[in-house]
Amino acid sequence: MSNLLIKTITCVTHLLLLTPLVIAPWFVYPFVAPKAIFFWVISEIIFALWICLAILNKKYRFKESVLFYSVVGFVLVSFISSLKGVNLTLSLFSTFERMTGLITLTHAAALFIALSSTFTTIKKWRQFARTAVFVGFLAAIVFFLDDYLGEYLPQSRRGSTLGNSSFFGSYIIFPIFFAFYFFLRDRGLSRIFAFIQGLVIFFALYFSHATGAFYSFWIGIIFVMISYLFFNNIFDLNFFSRMPFRQRVKPSDIPKERVFGLASLVQALALKPSWVVAILVVLITVSLSSFIAYGTLTQNEKILNFLPAKLHQSRIGARLVVWSTSWQAIKERPVLGWGFENFQTAYVANYNPCMPIPEECGGEIWFDKAHNAVVDTLVASGFAGLLAYFSIFGTATFLIWRKGYNVSALMSRKKWLLPAILTALLAAYFIQNLFVFDMPTTYLMFFFVLAMVGGITTKKLGGNYATAIPARTGIDRLIAKGRLPRIQGLSSILADAIFNKSFNLKSLIVCLFTLAVLVSGLYFFGYRSLLSAHLVWESMHTTVPNIENRLKLYTASLKATPLGAIQTRQSFTNNAILWLEQEVNFPGETLKIIEREAEKMAKENPYDLRSNLVLGNFYNAMTKYFILKFKDRDTAQIYLDKARLSLEKAFELSPTNQQVYLSLSQNFIFRKDYKTAEKILQEAIDLEPRYGDSHYNLGDLYVIIKNFDKAAVKFDDALLSGYRVDTVGKASQIAQAYYEIGQYEKAAKWYEYVVVKKPKDPDAHWTLAVIYRELNEFDKAKFQAEIVLKIDKKYAGAVKEFLKTLKKID
Incomplete structure (x- = not known):
């Protein structure tokens, strides 16, 4: 039975590694949501199978290690920070666009525990790594076929099956390092195949716009080269046993007082010339990296123009301003942060008014991520979360290189290679994450690597290997002796419950309970999430004939799952605002239902700026709608007052955001309180005089009050500011x-x-x-x-x- 479960977990794990190829155009955010849900479902199946396996055979129960505690610690800190954060629902479920909430993190951690406990041999992990390389190879081929697969890859943006070049680069560094490992390790056809795969992946990475991933890959390769120079003699650290000249000198011949002196260092380097090369490579790499980092982070034009074209594209625009803004948010909540996935709330609370200016701050207004894993972690979980995050990398690296690393006993040659590749991979992943953020696919690959490290380093710290009972238990022994026919599936579990003493009634109950939880998980996290993602897509699809049908799909998606509810409501409410401006007819209770869901959006997310701002804009649109279409000023006044309350709440959440000022000014224009509206718009201009939208809106106000001289001046200012x-x-x-x-x-x-x-x-x-x-x-x-x-x-x-x-x- 144990063997059957292991084989099943093996097959499902290979299936899991196909996640990056999952695309479903009939779902909202087709490159993200389907992948994440597929990842959830497969991870749940693996975890449930592992629980049954661990009950059957103690050998496969999780092994205590510093890496295990680091991963669990990070998950716990993330949960605690979210409980203390500003939006627990968003922390748990995230949005369809990101799918990186605590649910995804928990599934990744469960996957780590199951895989690291089940597979403890390097041979098995090599099989999985080969699958990962092949999947990366297929993704790279799709990258080159982007122009021919437009029907199946909507809005791919040079991101292959990942949908975005940055996400593609973040993922592809995992298979490219595995391909490099197999190229160095294998011989014959396997080596040729690894070379071809790695070459295709490399060129896909090069031609993508994932600059951070590309150069972090090279940093990892340099680390592997340095490891080769240091360890090409299989960790032979006896500097003085080999002399490059005839005379041989023993370590005892060197005076003790010179052991730590400069002369001894020079003599040691003379005896080990590869170390000299390694040190030079390190110095050159550090110097060049510092030069590039300084030019990129300071946006120094002279340095950027001096660098190659690939680096010249790596202008990080608004991110520098966002990181600076984030630091203010971190200082407000330094210990546990604002909660998982709540970056936008922290960001808008410290919003920099220069954000809309392309030349200085990039021109992007809304950020739900810092595009930096360290900053994201600090904002989400504070310094407690950052310490836990760093501990994962630290403990994984420690386990890879620690004395007694048991992979050395399993590899016949190049004992340094796998530790070097894994370390380089983790380093490259961390470095490129300084310019991007995690997505479900990168979570999968990162925790896959952690599971590999945890699995092949099964030796307990300060003790012996984990004690294991024989693989054959109960029913397996009876089958081997021919006393019982081979039984498959659930009947085998029931038979084990009868014949295997280690598998008692309590174990059977646990397995059945696990099965029940699995079915529930597949239904709620799998089926209902997919249903909601499809309904959202359909409600926004142009083929849906009328508003009433769209509304039914919209409300049905909200009932299916809380996943992405905030983003779904915001998108549909914005569509409703456009319909109101077009003065379309809303049949029956349609408009009331839209209004109810919009109010629920703001009520359930009281600290979310966009929810309150969208609701305020919706009320403003309702005011105009009832005035122009029905001449009903009494009802319009009700919505006018509601809009003011929502927009004032938005102002409290982000007092330096021009979007709030512009919406609030519209509210006072509808009231015909033009002086207050003029004052608000002038304050918006004072926040950032180069923002054309503020100038245009003030000019528009002057047209309304027939002050055309001032209007022309403001329109001139707007056009000079680049207003479109x-x-x-x-x-x-x-x-x-x-x-x-x-x-x-x-x-x-x-x-x-x-x-x-x-x-x-x-x-x-x-x-x-x-x-x-x-x-x-x-x-x-x-x-x-x-x-x-x-x-x-x-x-x-x-x-x-x-x-x-x-x-x-x-």
């Missing part, structure tokens, strides 16, 4: 301001934009005709007037008189 005019309405406001103050050339430019976007708008063509007349461009004026006549015959009289004036002027 992306709607006809905005272009019309700018054009009107310039027209009213007689700046006809500027007005003509924007009205030309309007008539291109709205060719059937007679008013726009008419105004443009008048402007051309003022600019003495009579042919253009006549042409626009004739277009007006074609669009609407009601303008016939006015066009006739207009054409007469043109002839008189001409």
Whole structure:
């Protein structure tokens, strides 16, 4: 029975390593959510099978080690920090876009325990590593076929099956190091195959935009080279036993007072020339890395221009500002942090107003991750979490290199190779994580490597190997003696319960309970999560015919699981705002249901800025909707007051965020309290004068109150700041301001934009005709007037008189 369970776990583990290839376009975030749920399901199956195996055979129960305590400690600290954090639900479930909540972390830790306890031989782990390499090879091939697989890889962004080049780079460093290991270790066809796989993976990594992963890979390779130089004589550390010249000197011949002196060091290096090369490589690597790091982190243009093109692409934009902002958040909660997955709450509380400025702060406004694993951990779990996080790397490295490492006894040659590769892999993973963040696929591979380290270092610290009972127990012995036919599946477990003394009724109950928990986990974490992800996708899909059907799908997805509920509600509420602006009809109780779910979104996430801001914007849109569509100012006033409360709450959460100021100003414009709205918008400009949106909104306010001189000045400021005019309405406001103050050339430019976007708008063509007349461009004026006549015959009289004036002027 034990053998059957081991074989089953082996097969399922190989299946688990296919996670990076999982894509499902019919789910929301098809590159992320399906992978994470697949990872959950397979991990649960492996863990349940391991529990049954551990009950049957004590040999496979988990072994105590410093790495085990480090992993468990990190998970516990993450849970405690989340309990003390600002949003426990988000900490547990995360969002469909990330899927990196405590549920994913717990599944990864369970996978570590199960695999490290089940597989303790390097031979078995090599089989898994070969599968990992092959999967990475397939992902690399898909990377090169991105342009031909657009139908199956929607919005891949040069990320192969990972969907993003950064995520692709974070994952691919694992199989590339394993391929490098097999290339150095194997012989014959296996070596050639490893070389081909590694080469394809390497070029995929090179041509991706994952700069951090690419250069962290090279740092790892340099570490392997240094290890070769140090340990090519299989840890022969007797410096003085080999002389590069005829005279041989014994260590005893060197005076004791010179053992730690410079002369002894020089003589030792002379006796071991490979050490000299290794030290030089280390010095060059450290110097070059420091040079690159300084240029990248300080964004020094001279250094960046001097570096190769690959490094020149590694400008980290907004991340430097985000890291600086994060430090303020860390100081507010230094011990246990803000809770897992709550980075955005900490970030907006210390928001830097320069974030929308591309030249200085990158131009990105919303960040739910710091793009730095160390900073993310500090914000999420404080220094307690960071210490636990570092301890995982420290204990894993210690176990890899500690004296008595039992892999040495299992490898016939190159005893240094596997420890060097694993250390280089962990180092490369850590370094590249300084510029990106973990996703479910990287969690899988990281904990897979940790399980490998834990599995092949089964020797207890300060003691003997874990005591194991024979693999054959109870039913296995009876089958071997021919007294009982071979039985498979659940019947074998029941038979073991009868014939195996070590497997009693209590053990059977535990196995059945594990089976029940597994079924529940597969249903709630597997089926219902997949159902919710599909329903969310379908509710936002363009093929859904009407709002009522979309709403049914939307509410059904929320009932399926709390997973991603906050993001789902935000997205659907934003869609509802667009529908309100278009003044569409909402059948039955549709609008009330949308409003109820939007209010629930803010109530369940009181410290989430985006939830409160979206709710405030929704109420603002409802105000405008009831005024314009139904002329119902009483109902509009109710929503106006609700919007103000929500937006004031958002202001408390992020008092330096311009998005809040812009929404709050709209609320006062609807109230016709223009002085307060002007004051709020001016405060937004004072926060960051280079932000064009603030200038445009103030200019828009001046158009409303007919102060066109000030409006034109603000529109000029907005356009000089790089403000992007992306709607006809905005272009019309700018054009009107310039027209009213007689700046006809500027007005003509924007009205030309309007008539291109709205060719059937007679008013726009008419105004443009008048402007051309003022600019003495009579042919253009006549042409626009004739277009007006074609669009609407009601303008016939006015066009006739207009054409007469043109002839008189001409």
